[in-house]
Each structure stands twice: as structure tokens, then as C-alpha cells.
Amino acid sequence: MTFHRKTYLTSIAYQGTISESDLIAGLKAKRQPALDYLYDHYSSALYGVISRIIRNQDVAEEVLQDAFLRIWNRIDNYDASKGRLFTWMLNIARNLAIDKTRSKEISKDRKTDDIEELVSKIDRKEQSELSIDTIGLKEVLERLPAEQRFVVEYLYLKGYTQSELAEEFNIPLGTVKTRLRMAMMDLRNELKVNS
């Protein structure tokens, strides 16, 4: 099984048929084809983030819809000097999903399960999904040192905030940050992102 990173890197560099600045201009002008393009290119990445935080498919899809609406409505707030479009969208989706887990409907779900139990449940499901959907990424993660893989999985895949992770697993916040830093250096090499 080979990891198809090359194909993906091409699409990062060229963004398919339109450049990121053209896409942003299209979104700011409220052109629906721009949103269409945005959905086709980014819905999977954003839904991946959301659905690993929210297990219920209907709720996760609802959050995805909210995320796109927020992106559409607040695109004028996006400032390219502060970061890439994807980062901005990722944080919108991630924050909406995290907020949802704190809302009543999900809290109820959480109450019925013991937190630890829920996490292990997610772990089991996550492992099986990872092996099906993103087998290439799983290989990359497995090559990381265990402590780095742990922070990446909890922060990026399970939707933990850095302070939640520090608190729950009793790791100093600074350590969480430096471990993520080291993991990102390794991932950059593994995913062949050269910038």
C-alpha cells in the first residue's frame, strides 16, 4: 500500500483549477460556484474533523452545514495575512463541533456514558475507521514516536483542546505544545510538505 501523497501535494499547490486567492474573491463576492468548489474540495476534510468529535452522523452533518454557512457568512472577516483559508475554515469547523459537544443534546449523551468509556469507544471506532478510510495516514502516524502520535490523535483527530489534553492526562501544557511541535516537524517530512 503506497501513500498517495504526491497527488495530494499537486492539488495543494494548484488548488485544482482555481487559485486560493480566486476562491476567496469568489466567496467574498458571494458567487455560488465558489461555494460549490469550496464544498467539493474541503467538505471531506472538514467533515472528518467534525465527525471524529461528534459521533452522531445527523448531528455531525448538521454541524458541517453550520460550518459552511458560517464560512459563507463571515468570509469578509477572513484575513489572509493571519493565515491560510484552510486553517481558518478548520478552526470554524473544529470550534463548532467542540461547542456542540458542550451543548445540552450531546451532554445528555455524554452523561449516559462514563467519560472514560466514551473515549475508549471513540478509540475503538476511530481505529477501525482509520484503517478503512485513511490507511495511508495511519501508516504515517505509526511511524511517529508514541508520545507524539498521542498528541496528534487527541488534538487533531479527537478534537481535544490543548488545555483539555493537559488536564485530562496530567501533562504540562508546555509539554503538550512542544510535543505537537515535534510531531509537526516529523509530519512535515513524512507528508513531504516542503515550504
Place this chain on the structure above:
Amino acid sequence: MDVREYISSGILESYALGELTEAERLEVERNLAQYPELRKELTAIEETMEVFFMEAGKKPGAGVKEKILASVKPKTKVISIDIWKYATAASLIIAFTSVYMAYSFWNNWKKSEASLTELRALNEQVARDYNQVNQRLDAIENEMQIVASPAFERVMMKGTDKAPSAMASVYWNRNSEEVYLSIQNLKTIAQDQQYQLWAMVDGKPMDLGVFDGPATGTGLTGVHKMNSAPANATAFAITVEPRGGKPSPTMETMQVLGNT
């Protein structure tokens, strides 16, 4: 600031995850603007995250896209406001254009009307000129026929002592007795006077008709049919007479005379 150390702290990763406090975030943004190395590093982190999350993506269920696209359709109200804005702008443009065009057309119409009047006048003038020329041509053709015809003999009438420079001639067909007059030079005469042509037949003057002098505007040019003169006419002469002519010539006013 030690940029390497700053990067190593992992603060840029936290920034990219949106997990900094407001104060920390603003500080990072200030530093990003100041240190290109930081900017470059952040971009690398963001690109790595993008590749990572793209790879970790999961397709949402079918129908989600349609829901999203349907929910972002601008509300009817907004559309109608926009439509009215555009409609108002469009009507103003149309109104101004119409006023301008109406004025411009009215102006052009006025101009056209003036030119039409001018053209009509010109056309009438041309028609009049054409008629005159045509009449002249008819006369000249007629004259040519007569002058060229061997049946006509030309009788030159020379100026008398009273009018030495006067000159006229008749073309006379002895068989048909037709007489045509051609004037070479006759003086202008008063409005109440006319020239009268005579033929001497059997020693007596015979009236061949009257005609206007040259300055009256209807002066004769070309050749003109006069009354007939019998084959035994011996001379032709022109006198000045009161308008309408006289039964017998006033010998004192005789201008030209010529024998056959």
C-alpha cells in the same frame, strides 16, 4: 527575540489551532508581521495541517451539499431590494437617456426640416432652370432646323441711319410663306413700346406681328415665328411702335431694313 526558540515553543502550532488567548494571538500576529522567518514557518505548519486533514477526511452523506447550497441562497427580501435598487438605477438611466435622445431627435428633426425646406426651394429652382434650358434647347433646335433648311432664305436687315448698330434677320420660306425672326442686336425700348415687323408687299407695308424689346425680360432670343409673308414680298423692316402695334408703320422709328 530568539526566533528559533520562539518557534520551538510550539506557539505557532497553537496559533494555527486557534488555541491562544486574545493577547497571545495579537502578539503572534505582531511577530508574524515583523519576522519573515516566522511567517514562513507558520505557512509550513498550515500546509502540513492541510495535507494531514485532507488525508484524514471523511465524505459527508449524500444530500448535505444540496442542503448547504440551498441554505446560502440569498433571501428573497435581499434580492428584491437589490432588484429595486437596480430597477431604480436602470429607470433613471433610461429616463435620462430618453430625455437626451428626445432632445437630440427634436434637434435633428428641426435641422432636417430646415434642410428639407432648403432642398425643396433648391429643387424648384433646378426645375425652373431645367425648364428654361429645355425651352432654350427647343428654340435652338427649332432655329437650327430653320437655319439649316434650304427651303428658307435669310434676309438680313441692317441698321438704318437712326440705329446704325441695329441688326436682325428673317428666315423666309417663299413656298410656305412662313417667316421666322432672329434678332442680332436691337436697342432696349420703353415698357409701353414694342417692336413691330413689317413686310413690303406690292409697295405697301404689311403687319407681321409685334415683339418685346431685349430689356423687358421677355426679349426675343433664337428664332420666332411671325405672321406669314407672301412670296412677292420685296423687303422686311422693324419699327418701334406703341405696345400692341399699329396698322401702319411709323417710318421715323424704323430700326432695320432689308431687301429680299
